[in-house]
Amino acid sequence: MDFFKNKLSQGQKFLLLIIAIIAFVIAFTPQYLVTAIRHGEPNIDDYKIFYNRTIEAGEYHPWQIAEDYNQFEMSSKTRSIIEQYKPVAFLVIQDEKIKYEEYWDGYDEHSLSNSFSAGKSIVGLLIGIALDEGKIKSLDQPVGDFLPVFQKGRNAELTIRDLLTMSSGLNWDEAYSSPFSMTTVAYYGEDLPGLINSLEVVETPGKEFDYLSGNTEVLAMIIEAATGKRMADYASEKIWKHIGARYDALWCLDSEDGMEKAYCCFNSNARDFARFGQLVLNKGKWNDNQIISEEYLKEATSPASYLVNKGDKKPISFYGFQWWIIHYKGHTIPYMRGILGQYVFAIPEKNAVVVRLGHERSKEYIGHHTKDVNQYLDAAFEMLN
DSSP states (O other): OHHHHHHHHHHHHHHHHHHHHHHHHHHHSOHHHHHHHHHOSOOTTGGGTSOEEEEOOOSOOOOEEOTTTTOOOOOHHHHHHHHTTOEEEEEEEETTEEEEEEEOTTOOTTOOEEOGGGHHHHHHHHHHHHHHTTSSOOTTSBGGGTOGGGSSGGGGGOBHHHHHTTOOOBOOOOOSSOTTSHHHHHHHOSOHHHHHTTOOBOSOTTSEEOOOHHHHHHHHHHHHHHHSSOHHHHHHHHTGGGTTOSSOEEEEBSSTTOOBOTTSOEEEOHHHHHHHHHHHHTTTEETTEEOSOHHHHHHHTSOOTTSEETTTOOBOOSBSSSOEEEEETTEEEEEEEETTTEEEEEEGGGTEEEEEEESOOOSOEETTEEHHHHHHHHHHHHHHO
16 A cells, blocks of 8 residues: 555646746747647637637628629539638629629628738828828838838848838748747737737848748738727728728737737638729729829839849739739739738639638649649639620
8 A cells, every 4th residue: 555655746747847848838839839839830710719809890781692693603623622721702793793602611792811911002002001191101102211120230221112012132031830930920910010020131131032920910000100000990991981891800919919910810710801902993083082092003013023022033913012914815904912812803804703711722833822822713714705
């Protein structure tokens, strides 16, 4: 009996040691990493685990329904292609009428979904509005006019245009697979302004395209400094209340009453996301309201061809001001893009908007566009033709 008690005591001591080690590791592990481990890989419902700020909607203007609504039947091949990446929504609108929509995995027209980096395009639009209003004097205005940390050294070289075109030369680490990258810290951390204020310009701005999420977050801080308003409030006042959105949207924050994760994390539904594409087709106008100047929007959705790509040193043909651009089958199509296959395409020649939301996207690239982009456009063209 005494031997058993002794063995039990040793077991208890061992258990306490393990608990102490775990507690020590947790205590000295960065908060963002603990959060990342707890929640795992990002997903489209992450608005449920973060604090959010509401983007209030205005008067609801429903989409019209086309006479041939949902009469198109996908071929088994097309359906197989679309469904391989776990979609939750596929929506095709032409002439401002819903022509086709389908939902999967329990989602519907009311369901919120994370935009991920498709939200960058919204920030690009807000910069244009601030420019139209005179809150920003010029796209070539130094960032240091708004943010003190960019007033000295090489940081003083940085302009708003450099951020818009992803040619900032900042030392942001975009790696998605590393738990220690700045992108991971930004997504799961609690101090975006602190992270942004630690950045430095290490390469000459305005020369090479290098996709960095930090560029968009700097733009967000500029908007706040220029307008005196939170990103969500400014987006509500200048866009969301004027484009007929049915529901309030949510913008995820880094902390309670904190900063919007502007490089990602605008949460809405497929029908309301489509309104951004329609705004592009309307050349910045909604009904009789010019929300954003046609001049700015034209430049925003045109390639910044004076830049070269950092990788292959070829002139840029695929990116404007936070908007991707694909040249496909005779069409020039600006679009919003998120890492798990969040897409909003504006197809001018067809007066059409295509939205795809889901859990995955292709890992294969054709040029600078993931392969599934072509597949969704092919499916949409079948319906539109």
